[in-house]
Amino acid sequence: MMIELVVKHNGRDWIVGNEEWTLSAPTLEELDEKVETLVKEKGLVKKGETKKIFMAFDNSIIPQWIRQYAQHYFNRIIEIKA
Amino acid sequence: MAGNERLNKKWYSGMFSQEDWWAVWMGLFFFVLGLLSLTGVDLVGWAVYPTKWVVNPVANIAKVPKKGKKPHYGAIGRPGKAFYALGKKYGTKAKKNKEGKVISKGSKSFYKGLGWWSIIWTYIILSIITFAGAVAMKWDRKRFFVGWTLIFFMTIAVWFIGHHAFFAASTKPVKALIDGKIQAMKQYELYGLPFSLSLGGGASFILALIVGLVIGNFFKKFAKYLGEAAKPEWFIKTAIVYLGVKVGYLAIKGTLIGEKLGKKLGAELGEQMKDLTMDLFLAGAVATIVAYLVFWPVVYTVARKMFKLPRKTAAVLGSGISICGVSAAVATGGAVRAKPVVTIMVSALVVVWAVIELMVLPAFFTHVYPTTKDPLVAGAAMGMSVKTDGADAAAGELMDEFMRIKIETDTGGKVKWPAGVITTSTVMTKVWIDMFIGLWAFVLALVWVYRIEKRQGETVPLSEVWFRFPKFVLGYFICWFVYLGIFFVAGGGTPGPEGIETFKLAKVGAIPVEKGLRKLFFMLTFMSLGIITDFKKLAEAKFGRMVWVYFVSLFVFIIPIALLIAYLFHHGMQIPNIAR
Numbered sequence: 239m240m241i242e243l244v245v246k247h248n249g250r251d252w253i254v255g256n257e258e259w260t261l262s263a264p265t266l267e268e269l270d271e272k273v274e275t276l277v278k279e280k281g282l283v284k285k286g287e288t289k290k291i292f293m294a295f296d297n298s299i300i301p302q303w304i305r306q307y308a309q310h311y312f313n314r315i316i317e318i319k320a
Numbered sequence: 321m322a323g324n325e326r327l328n329k330k331w332y333s334g335m336f337s338q339e340d341w342w343a344v345w346m347g348l349f350f351f352v353l354g355l356l357s358l359t360g361v362d363l364v365g366w367a368v369y370p371t372k373w374v375v376n377p378v379a380n381i382a383k384v385p386k387k388g389k390k391p392h393y394g395a396i397g398r399p400g401k402a403f404y405a406l407g408k409k410y411g412t413k414a415k416k417n418k419e420g421k422v423i424s425k426g427s428k429s430f431y432k433g434l435g436w437w438s439i440i441w442t443y444i445i446l447s448i449i450t451f452a453g454a455v456a457m458k459w460d461r462k463r464f465f466v467g468w469t470l471i472f473f474m475t476i477a478v479w480f481i482g483h484h485a486f487f488a489a490s491t492k493p494v495k496a497l498i499d500g501k502i503q504a505m506k507q508y509e510l511y512g513l514p515f516s517l518s519l520g521g522g523a524s525f526i527l528a529l530i531v532g533l534v535i536g537n538f539f540k541k542f543a544k545y546l547g548e549a550a551k552p553e554w555f556i557k558t559a560i561v562y563l564g565v566k567v568g569y570l571a572i573k574g575t576l577i578g579e580k581l582g583k584k585l586g587a588e589l590g591e592q593m594k595d596l597t598m599d600l601f602l603a604g605a606v607a608t609i610v611a612y613l614v615f616w617p618v619v620y621t622v623a624r625k626m627f628k629l630p631r632k633t634a635a636v637l638g639s640g641i642s643i644c645g646v647s648a649a650v651a652t653g654g655a656v657r658a659k660p661v662v663t664i665m666v667s668a669l670v671v672v673w674a675v676i677e678l679m680v681l682p683a684f685f686t687h688v689y690p691t692t693k694d695p696l697v698a699g700a701a702m703g704m705s706v707k708t709d710g711a712d713a714a715a716g717e718l719m720d721e722f723m724r725i726k727i728e729t730d731t732g733g734k735v736k737w738p739a740g741v742i743t744t745s746t747v748m749t750k751v752w753i754d755m756f757i758g759l760w761a762f763v764l765a766l767v768w769v770y771r772i773e774k775r776q777g778e779t780v781p782l783s784e785v786w787f788r789f790p791k792f793v794l795g796y797f798i799c800w801f802v803y804l805g806i807f808f809v810a811g812g813g814t815p816g817p818e819g820i821e822t823f824k825l826a827k828v829g830a831i832p833v834e835k836g837l838r839k840l841f842f843m844l845t846f847m848s849l850g851i852i853t854d855f856k857k858l859a860e861a862k863f864g865r866m867v868w869v870y871f872v873s874l875f876v877f878i879i880p881i882a883l884l885i886a887y888l889f890h891h892g893m894q895i896p897n898i899a900r
Contacts, residue, residue, distance in 0.1 A: 244327065247660050266657055267775065292781075298326040299660055300650070303852065304667050306553035307646035307708065309338045310328045310787040311663075312654030312765070317777040 246296040344795040347561025357829025362427035365407015367836030368438040378512040405438035407431030467549030482524025485511035522721035532850015550848035552710035559841035561795035566834035568803025587813035604748035615642030632658040645707030651761035674711035682719035700886035703749025716746025736899035758788030
């Protein structure tokens with residue numbers, strides 16, 4: 239089963255999270271590392287298992303005037319191996 | 321946006337909360353209403369349409385009446401008739417029984433009485449649908465309703481002014497009755513004018529854009545308030561769905577026109593129209609693929625090597641300039657995981673440059689190159705050059721008007737092109753470009769994630785292609801293929817009497833949509849484009865080198881190469897001549 243998170247950008251950092259926790263980092267690489275650390279600490283991925291993390295972009299970040307041209311930024315999937 | 325509507329996770333995400341989908345709903349709603357004409361019911365004849373007018377019509381001039389009818393002197397250009405419901409002209413006729421008694425009045429007699437009231441009917445009906453969309457998309461309801469009302473009536477006012485015969489009447493030769501004698505004259509002379517600007521419907525578009533730009537650049541608070549309702553992309557995408565009706569209906573139209581001139585000519589014209597639309601469909605696809613493969617690498621290289629922009633900025637700018645403006649810039653920004661601020665800046669630049677192109681290219685392509693010698697080359701080149709759907713379709717429609725007037729004037733009325741074919745060549749190229757954006761962004765994302773930035777463990781979901789797919793294109797093709805289907809099912813180019821009857825019923829529901837609503841939504845687009853365009857943005861220092869990358873790439877490379885590619889794939893395509 240995939241873990242679903244929401245990702246966005248605040249002008250300085252990438253931010254990812256759900257109702258329970260939030261992480262931020264200036265680059266996606268650093269963000270992915272933080273996500274991997276947290277997922278392993280919380281025991282959400284068992285030993286030998288590969289977990290998929292689905293990150294849906296929060297499109298409300300796209301300014302209203304742009305949304306008439308494009309209403310999707312990106313979704314991404316990362317895999318974490320225990 | 322609220323809750324999960326801001327996330328695209330399922331294939332149906334955004335179906336009732338995104339503008340792209342609402343262009344489909346608004347487009348298909350009136351398309352379906354129009355289709356009901358096949359059952360004899362006319363539910364779209366209320367669509368308002370303007371005619372040319374003058375303050376004081378000439379008292380001793382009349383149109384040459386049909387056999388057995390009396391001439392109406394002083395009626396040409398009466399202001400009281402400046403607006404009418406299209407059902408008056410294209411509605412269903414009265415039905416009579418064998419004894420000649422009227423058993424059904426038909427919609428023509430009903431809509432005939434609307435006149436200027438058709439404006440109110442159109443406003444009320446469109447307000448219901450647009451307001452439903454605004455509520456579903458969670459816009460500010462009050463601001464939208466007030467803004468929509470203001471924009472609608474300003475547009476109608478401009479449509480009226482733009483149809484004054486001084487702007488709209490042409491120099492094409494016509495015949496009229498003057499004091500009982502049939503005489504040849506130029507069209508503007510019918511209205512008692514010594515000359516005219518000969519802009520046709522283009523005058524209204526230009527005026528709408530000018531009024532919008534004045535508001536957008538000199539009354540910025542007002543423009544900001546109207547911004548909730550000034551949605552050029554929504555309006556043009558809806559208009560493009562109606563254009564699908566037009567394109568599908570062209571084959572039927574050709575057969576009906578030709579049928580009046582003779583059965584054989586009817587078959588020929590119908591087949592020509594059908595073949596032309598399919599040719600445009602295919603040529604547009606091939607031209608698009610070439611454009612992607614040629615434009616993007618060059619613009620990316622110019623941005624990187626000549627102007628030293630960072631990789632991600634160059635990629636986003638490259639897509640914005642070379643492919644399709646804002647939507648491509650956003651798609652690319654997402655694909656390469658650029659910070660949103662880069663995408664936003666490129667988007668602002670694209671929107672302003674697109675309006676500049678709209679102001680310059682239609683007249684250039686009509687009068688300098690390729691002119692009326694190769695109108696579909698011009699249309700396709702426009703589709704590859706102008707970088708937002710709104711400005712592109714608007715530019716195509718403006719050029720359509722310019723070229724049709726020019727060919728009629730230059731040939732003394734011997735050549736007349738059906739309205740909308742040149743617009744279709746522009747839009748068709750843009751539609752293919754739009755459809756490929758999702759695929760392009762997907763490929764770019766794969767390259768970026770697996771080759772350039774090599775992020776271990778990241779995959780690109782295939783659903784990205786669907787989320788970026790322009791949904792309004794579905795509406796366009798549905799309308800097109802349904803009317804084309806009616807053409808084939810009813811007998812193609814050689815329909816029998818029943819087939820002709822079906823075609824006539826189809827016409828009742830098609831024309832108010834593809835002519836009335838399409839033109840109105842184009843007008844709303846021009847007005848809204850102007851309102852949201854602030855030229856001062858180009859002067860802002862932050863854009864810096866990006867402005868020059870845009871200028872150099874567009875005018876030195878993209879437009880000339882677009883003309884070349886359009887020439888390779890569209891040269892020699894003929895628009896059927898419907899002059900009688």
